[in-house]
Amino acid sequence: MFSILLIDDEADNLAILTSLLKDEYRVFASKSGEEGLELIHTVNPDLILLDILMPNMDGFDVLKRIKSDELTQAIPVIFITGLQSPEDEEKGLRLGATDYIQKPFHHGIVKARVDNTIALVRQTQLLEELALLDSLTELPNRRKWRMESEFAWHKAINRSQNLAIGVIDIDCFKRFNDSYGHAEGDRALKQIARFLKNKLGAIDADVYRYGGEEFVFIIESDMLVALKAELATISQALEQEAYPHDNSTVAKVLTVSVGVYIIKPQPFEEFSDAFDYADKLMYRAKYDGGNQVVIEHKE
Numbered sequence: 001m002f003s004i005l006l007i008d009d010e011a012d013n014l015a016i017l018t019s020l021l022k023d024e025y026r027v028f029a030s031k032s033g034e035e036g037l038e039l040i041h042t043v044n045p046d047l048i049l050l051d052i053l054m055p056n057m058d059g060f061d062v063l064k065r066i067k068s069d070e071l072t073q074a075i076p077v078i079f080i081t082g083l084q085s086p087e088d089e090e091k092g093l094r095l096g097a098t099d100y101i102q103k104p105f106h107h108g109i110v111k112a113r114v115d116n117t118i119a120l121v122r123q124t125q126l127l128e129e130l131a132l133l134d135s136l137t138e139l140p141n142r143r144k145w146r147m148e149s150e151f152a153w154h155k156a157i158n159r160s161q162n163l164a165i166g167v168i169d170i171d172c173f174k175r176f177n178d179s180y181g182h183a184e185g186d187r188a189l190k191q192i193a194r195f196l197k198n199k200l201g202a203i204d205a206d207v208y209r210y211g212g213e214e215f216v217f218i219i220e221s222d223m224l225v226a227l228k229a230e231l232a233t234i235s236q237a238l239e240q241e242a243y244p245h246d247n248s249t250v251a252k253v254l255t256v257s258v259g260v261y262i263i264k265p266q267p268f269e270e271f272s273d274a275f276d277y278a279d280k281l282m283y284r285a286k287y288d289g290g291n292q293v294v295i296e297h298k299e
């Protein structure tokens with residue numbers, strides 16, 4: 001359910017808007033600009049309805065604050081004005097508001113404007129999700145990896161927790177495309193993506209398609225013995241799936257080389273260095289013949 005934050009100093013207005021919207025939206029009400037600004041961060045609303053005329057901090061000031069904060073500037077704001085105030089309407093729209101509604105409220109217009117704006121929010125969220133998804137495998141893509149891996153890294157530093165960073169590369173995939181054709185290659189990538197999602201999902205790892213025939217994952221865990229044992233089985237488990245690859249120099253089926261670096265990150269360390277190291281471990285697995293997992297744990 002989408003959430004809407006109302007900011008209006010008049011209790012009657014809050015009551016009318018709440019009763020109009022509460023059946024379809026989760027509605028939060030605040031009686032001043034200051035209170036509203038605080039609530040935004042805890043509620044993280046999908047839309048804000050903001051009164052302009054309020055004591056102390058007026059709606060324009062609240063709007064400026066919302067639009068200058070990186071965390072809140074994307075939230076659409078519909079502001080509430082009195083009748084016959086075109087200057088206020090222009091000022092609000094120029095400050096970044098999406099739309100306005102007038103008092104006294106015409107219930108149908110309020111509902112229509114809120115519904116239209118929420119429809120745009122829904123579309124935008126859908127596009128954002130698609131932009132972070134790999135269209136072939138439907139795994140999260142490299143952009144999402146960049147956002148989430150850095151986040152996990154900093155979280156692990158704060159919690160003093162271990163992270164396993166993994167890089168997975170399909171062996172001899174050029175030969176696979178050359179033998180079976182690109183369309184079959186696409187199908188194989190989808191199958192391997194599904195396999196990895198199931199296999200690693202079972203130990204709470206998110207898998208991403210990093211690019212081409214390379215996948216990556218990250219796991220936060222302190223159950224290191226169990227984790228290492230589980231990760232060590234990735235290549236063997238895929239071999240048992242037995243997707244034929246007659247021209248592979250590694251085996252007669254599709255195989256992967258995997259590098260896993262387990263580290264308890266420190267504040268002075270960079271994620272990119274740890275990731276590069278995991279990539280090196282993957283290459284070590286490849287040059288040692290492929291179809292294996294190399295795990296290194298920085299004690």
Ligand SMILES: Nc1nc2c(ncn2[C@@H]2O[C@H](COP(=O)(O)OP(=O)(O)OP(=O)(O)O)[C@@H](O)[C@H]2O)c(=O)[nH]1
Nearest residue numbers: 169170171172173174175177182183185186212213
């Ligand atoms: N079908 C298909 N092939 C892809 C896709 N993305 C990358 N590839 C192919 O993956 C192959 C990767 O080749 P290489 O980088 O030489 O790696 P490799 O043949 O797996 O060799 P090693 O990594 O050394 O085992 C290339 O032939 C790419 O065209 C894709 O989306 N679909």
